[in-house]
Amino acid sequence: MHIGMLRAAHEREQLILFVGAGVSQSLGLPPWSELIDHMARELGYKPEEYRRYGSALALAEFFRLQHGNIGPLRSWMDRKWHSPNMSVDRSRVHELIVRANFKIIYTTNYDRWLEYAFEHHQREYVKVVSVADVARIRRDVTQIVKFHGDFENDESIVLDETSYFRRLDFESPLDIKLRADVLGRSVLFIGYSLADINIRYLFYRLSRLWKASVPGVPQPPSYIFLPVRNPVQQAVLAQWGIETISPDTEEDPSTALAAFLEELVGDATAQPQPPSETKRNST
Incomplete structure (x- = not known):
């Protein structure tokens, strides 16, 4: 049932993807x-x-x-x-993310592996790190929103205690953009550990945001993919409008995530057409 609802939301362009560290770690990033x-x-x-x-x-x-x-x-x-020993070329998860053609992707990762994946598969994107980038957003090009900053901008990095506390205020330009983006849309979280209190707080704030903005109207369901079933987390997250999705059997997290994305995006994994003259927009 979850897959059907997710696929329908994705086909209506009403599904936002949130990408966490687990997606990049499959490439061999250091712990x-x-x-x-x-x-x-x-x-x-x-x-x-x-x-x-x-x-x-x-x-x-x-x-x-x-x-x-x-x-x-x-x-x-x-x-x-970004060690030379790492490569996104053979990452099935990154390939599926690109070919799924999500219109909006948020990521809490600082690294450039999502951008490299789009470039490798010759798909355009617009990277959004600051409010100045919002003016470059195009309706027909995927947005990659670097919610915790980008290595190309020291000031944007959310790494130490002070920067995390600022992020928890939910009042930065990117927070305002997030509030606008999620209203009326579902969110799919992949690559996240529920041991991270910051992402749990994000779930809580998104739930509060919807109830305050549209009182009395049911919140569109959002989802998190977990490679291992966890009934405790399932109950806790359900109160915030987050449905958990897990495979029936335990397997390698990257393999399980790839199988889930394949089921979700279906025909969207077909080979992309060659891009037009400008294949990316990453500045």
Whole structure:
């Protein structure tokens, strides 16, 4: 039943895709713990000692306070997250995301792998990082909205405690755009860990936003794909209008996600036509 409703929403162009870190990690990106260990070494701490001093957000905040900005950390992440050993060319999940032709894709990932996937498969896109990018949006081209920032803009990165607290205010230009985009649409979340309190807070805020904006009108259902069934999360998320979708059997998360996307997009996976003169818009 979920697949049918999702497919219908997608065909009506009423489905927004939200892409989390799990989608990029399938390409071999380093785990978050490697970033924490790098911060420790840069600050002269032993990694096991540094990790005891606070959460990842607090440790990143301390790093910024010591350095004055996150520029050096962002540069290191950019190099590590885009190693020459990584490639999107053979990623079935990325291929399906591109071929599905979602009109709006939000991502909390800083990396460029979604953009690289669109370029590899010769599909146009518009990257939206700041309010200035909104003027470049075109009706016929996929929007890739970098909700937690982009490696090309240090100021946009949501990494330390202060930047996360600002994000939780839900009052930035991208937050206002999100509110406008989700009203009347369903949202599909893929690649997210429910251990991330920030994404859970996003679910909560989206639910509150709908009830405040359109009181008495049922909220369009939204969905999250989880590679493993979890009845506790299913019940908790249902109260916020989020339906969980999981495979019947346990398998590799990337394989399970690819199978789900294949079922969702169906004929949309056909080979794309060659692009027109300009194949992308990523500036």
